Amino acid sequence: MTHWYALQSKPRKEMESVEDRLRDFIAENILFSRNGYPYADETSFLENGTVDSMNVMELVMYTEKTYEISIRDDEIVPANFDSIRNLSSFIRRRMVRSPNDLIAK
Numbered sequence: 001m002t003h004w005y006a007l008q009s010k011p012r013k014e015m016e017s018v019e020d021r022l023r024d025f026i027a028e029n030i031l032f033s034r035n036g037y038p039y040a041d042e043t044s045f046l047e048n049g050t051v052d053s054m055n056v057m058e059l060v061m062y063t064e065k066t067y068e069i070s071i072r073d074d075e076i077v078p079a080n081f082d083s084i085r086n087l088s089s090f091i092r093r094r095m096v097r098s099p100n101d102l103i104a105k
Helices: 004-008 018-029 053-067 084-095
Strands: none
């Protein structure tokens, strides 16, 4: 039986959702804000001016390291990297692929 306090002992980052982790990363490392990520998850990074081309590369490196996935150049497109919603969906899709699907072609 799992007790409620056993769940409380897990590190905070393990219990956070993909969206929570992305919001925290962008707020702290791109917006340099201690007040969190101020936009809705579907807000476009590019249209809103939240992320520029250098920040996209930061997001790619963060995503690869944090979620242990490889991202091909052809996957670095707005459909995958233009909002919290797009990026979290992309991460979840990549995390469920089989190892053979992850080999760069």
